[in-house]
Amino acid sequence: MPMTAFPLTGGCHCGQLRYTVRAEPLNVMVCHCDSCKKVTGQPFFARAVFPANAVEIRGEVAHYPSSSEITRRFCPICGSTVFAQRRTMLDRISVTLGSLDDPGAVPPTGHMFTGRMVGWLRLDDGLPRHVEFPPPA
Ligand SMILES: [Zn+2]
Numbered sequence: 090m091p092m093t094a095f096p097l098t099g100g101c102h103c104g105q106l107r108y109t110v111r112a113e114p115l116n117v118m119v120c121h122c123d124s125c126k127k128v129t130g131q132p133f134f135a136r137a138v139f140p141a142n143a144v145e146i147r148g149e150v151a152h153y154p155s156s157s158e159i160t161r162r163f164c165p166i167c168g169s170t171v172f173a174q175r176r177t178m179l180d181r182i183s184v185t186l187g188s189l190d191d192p193g194a195v196p197p198t199g200h201m202f203t204g205r206m207v208g209w210l211r212l213d214d215g216l217p218r219h220v221e222f223p224p225p226a
């Protein structure tokens with residue numbers, strides 16, 4: 090596996106929202122839940138969770154409560170989904186892998202909510218799969 094160069098940088102499509110990450114991810118998961126599908130407009134959602142104090146954010150961020158627990162954070166101009174946060178764990182923040190300047194910088198460590206995975210998707214990455222949430226880390 091290639092070494093990841095820190096800090097990581099990323100941002101939204103239009104570029105007004107930018108961020109810098111100065112820590113290793115706590116976990117990197119691909120989520121197949123229905124909420125993530127709708128919010129991203131994609132069949133699954135890949136994100137890395139970092140300690141919130143390691144992520145420096147510049148620019149305007151809009152937010153939307155996609156469930157009783159999760160707040161999605163996105164660019165109010167171009168609509169790119171950039172962050173998500175669990176409201177009971179504000180010391181962590183999820184960063185969308187596609188918003189990274191190097192989207193391959195932090196490879197996934199597992200899949201969750203595979204019980205809701207789209208039928209056409211074939212996975213051969215050998216990563217752990219969880220039907221719903223993974224066991225707490
Ligand atoms: Zn934008």
Ligand SMILES: [Zn+2]
Pocket residue numbers: 120121122123124125126134202
């Ligand atoms: Zn999800």
